[in-house]
Amino acid sequence: MSFKQIALYPCSPNTVRGTSTKISASKDKVVYANGKTVIIRDLKNAALSTAFSGHAYNTTVARFSPSGFYCASADITGTVKIWDTIGEDQSVKGEYKVLSGKINDLAWDGESKRIIAVGDGREKFGHAFLADSGSSTGQISGHSKVINAVSIRCQRPFRAATASDDNSIVFHQGVPFKYDKTIRTHTKFVQDVQFGPSGDHFASVGSDSKIFLYDGKTGETIAELTDSPHKGTIMSCSWNPDSKSFFTASLDCTVRLWDIETRKSLQAWTVGSGVSHQQVGGVWSGINDLVSLSMSGDLNVFDPRTGDKPTRILQAPQKAITAASPTSSSTFFAGSADGRVLLIDTNSTSPSNAVQLVGGTLHTSLVSGMATASSGKVFTTGYDDQIREIEGFTYTPASIPSLSQPKSVAVASDETVFVAGITSVEAIRNNQRLFELKPSYAPSVVGAGGLVVAVGGEDKRVHVHTWNGNTLTETRVLPESQGTITALAVSSDGALIVQGNSAGKIALYHSQTGEPIPTRWDWHTARISSLAFFPALSSPPTHVVSGSLDTNLYVWSLENISKRVLVKGAGPGGVNCVIWLGDAHVTDGKKTGRVLSAGADGCMRVWEVELPGK
Template sequence: MPYELKHVFASLPQMERGVAKVIGGDPKGNNFLYTNGKCVIIRNIDNPAIADIYTEHAHQVTVAKYAPSGFYIASGDASGKLRIWDTTQKEHLLKYEYTPLSGKIKDIAWTEDSKRIAVVGDGREKFGVVFLWDSGSSVGDLSGHSKLINSVDIKQKRPYRLALASDDTCGSFFEGPPFKFKFTLRDHSQFVNCVRFSPDGSRFVTAGADGQIFVYDGSKGELIGSLGGEKAHKGGIYAVSWSPDSSQLISASGDKTVKLWDVGAATAVTTFNLGSEVTDQQLGCLWQKDHLISISLSGYINYLDKNNPDRPLRTVKGHTKSIQCVTVHKSEGRSYIYSGSHDGHINYWDAETGQNGCFSGKGHGNQVSKMVTDQAGHLVTCSMDDTLRFTDLTKKEYSASDVVKMDFQPKSVSTSVGGLSLAVCIGQVVLLKDKKKVFTLDNLGYEPEVGVVHPGGTTAAVGGADGKVHLYSVQGNTLKDEGKTLEATGPITDMAYSNDGAYLAVLDEKKVAKVFIVADGYSVKNEFYGHHAKPVTLAWSPDNEHFATGGMDMMVYIWTVSDPDQRIKLPGQVCVFGAEATVSQTFSPAVRLGPRRHYRLIGLLPLICGKNEPAVWGGGVLACVINL
């Protein structure tokens, strides 16, 4: 079956308080890029819902920059490894790989001919190097600093000049190539976080934790002056970015503002106020064509409006932490994906356009473990904060009254007709009706792992670590143990009833999937083998004749219920969603992930096709969720 990538719903940048975030810009002005976990995320600047992802780093990626030619991207990681890879092909083929530093790479700069590259950061013997990108041969010595170097930039017009910014409160100026140290810049009193040359090369600026921005001559390195008098910002400044015409720049600060500066007049033209919370601190910025972008500590990407500085034109939201669960809901003919992450954040995505947002108000305070939707139009979520939440999908707002406190940490939740919900907690199974607990099973004699309620609301099936599925009849507001169990080959990892209630599919740690026929007293229909490591997630096709499983082996199988040998195997390729991950709705997995060991499949989603879309595995589109 042919398949292709349809959408990538990208994660936000991974942020750290007090640490600047470098945003790279496409020299053609079409894209911008940033890092999250082991991924480099490339997004279209006019429509950030259009995204691509590079996943080949083995360690956390810290910075990525386009070559001025636009044909290559250089990305550096926390181990000191630099990868230079192609931007023109979907496969993003690796061109060169170097290890220029022994510690975290903090910034990268290219010469305008795309031949030389400077890399700075942390290390034991040195904090920066500059070399020919195609051979690795040194073209200078970036010495002169006693602590890690935060930022580097190279003048984009000959004669070349290079400037550095370091944690030792100093900057430095180099001439070349080969680049040779000329003198130290000692104007800052605290860490120097960023240095950037203007596009025309006439000036460069440094910005520091002392809230000051200094302007220097681009050719001689002489101090010209400072912006904003004694201080440019009330808080530390983490990033600056020049306008294309070199007359203005923007600066991002921990004081929760971004300022637009007239460099010639040394005055702020506009101050953009981005909020009052700690998460509104601004740690990165980019001026790309007519777009002014800043990055908040929350990871939110803000498109700034010169005409309305107190309200961004657009705020791009999403996940910054790993995604733990997903579900899908169709409303007014459109499919929406809902995703919950490790930090308790819930996001929703239009499955067609990629437009996204999050619920307002205060939600879960810890990892969201499972989510489903009910017939009343609620998103039902369970979390490691020991609560179940019922959130109205039309209002998209958390309600303080629709929270159910559990006695023990919930692992799984399922819903059915008549307002029924089933929560599986550590050592306990709880039946709820109309958002209230009505019955509790304790002292089970086994550890419950996952529970599902039959679509008809007649039976609750609970899978245990004992390798059995325990069946309970739902009688009014109680669960009655009928003494019937179904045998699996190992501890249960996931299970689900088909949409019509005809089948129950069960996954276990022994890498076996079983399908039981409900109407025939839960007799075994078929057994399915294929995974090489523990399968962890299962989803039914809308036609009830197929189901998909995903495992720790990073394999996705699509099974035909009536014939175990008729299967589709999707090896070594997956769609990615979210935070140290990205989400994709595709016809099948489509982003190549190399032979790494840091991938973990989280969930599978059946998505309903639109009218003009090809039918896949019975009318659904498969979305896979991984963590990187």
């Protein structure tokens, strides 16, 4: 074992205001799209989630096959990929270009053999094809505008319904699928249409806040559900496995459960208020879990048998992870490009406690830096030009504005916080600015260990300073690098400095003398984004971990410079931050350490890595 992935904490679904987001479920797992990644999220234990990164373009929708063995996912270019959900290698079984534009929805037939893809296109808005060969299995026609949703009756005789921005639903007979009739019950965009598992009925919802029920075999309209209606656009509907009820999710921030026999609203849940709590998607998972999706990316899990609130709320970042810092051997904070900061507990198996959103006043834009002090306080910087402090699980009310846009943050042993901005380096303690350094070069990154503070610059050099509690004094300048210094770490005793640059090269130095330690750590092929010493708190360090834009992670040995471990593809889209979790331990008779990698895809992966040694 050189390495193995032991946990993956996934990102949330991508949401767009005013647009329905499609999510699918199989048993205790839901599947959804975010960026170029498709996530299969475990509702019981977030760490057991998996990610598929086989798309070259941004994904739009993913659907489990009824058998649960395969998943079909689609992207903005009209390409559908069918891949294995059981094996670890997630082998792609088929890849088909079916539309000329973005695909909005997919549907499998009950035999897991046929798929209909719908969306936007120049010559057609939908395509029916066989999953194993891609050959056509009918024609999807009758719409004049983009199709938003599709559903296939699971039983023979097969039927299909498509919902469109032309305010209509088209009912198709199959197989092969062909036009049967146009249903004009809605007066505005039709957002979703779903057949019940029994095939007896299907339901449609739309921007006119209306819900209609139809006969599953003939497509005849049975009724409109008017009891306690939604007050906003209804984005999705999803059926109970027993086909006796279904629930709807709406932009009025409510989720409603409907009974088929009485055509009445059985239960209603209000999730919150405001745009972030608008409900843009939903799926019925298992027997009693109703999962709805908020605009903020939160997955709200309801149980019809209990209460008027979600039984649990599953939170995660929606955007790229841009900063991370450990607080113990099993917990760490992670900050994202939208300003969210989350606390992750790797020991917790509770779906809502493993990942929690930090409370208080958050950054309003990208979190650019994060560092933990020896007292346990965590300091963060953001592109909103604020320096904030986390105590426990919440941001403290106090914050201090930075003098220039902050790029990086580090904490010295006396809990002084050093912030590297685009024009200056600031020293802050107890929310007071103690010192300001205005160098002739543009700072790009800062690192601190003991009372040694190293500042990397766009002049391709690292400037080493000592801190006496009041003033930074430059002691030496390390040799010129091949590119801008983009990552920097100082060992906890201040004895060693490791630097990474924009050319993908890593160099190691003695901080007291400035002498280089020969390493030839030049195996990365793109910008180094993050570096960390191991062990993080004790000295002397024995290993260094590096993460890069080339998506790879390396663990380097300080005891034997030529030894290294490569974790290929540790962060699809690029690794933005790497940190060590805890100390070394023995696994299967081998000395191992745990590394967290996080980056552009918004997912956080924990790796058990065999430590290269003598």
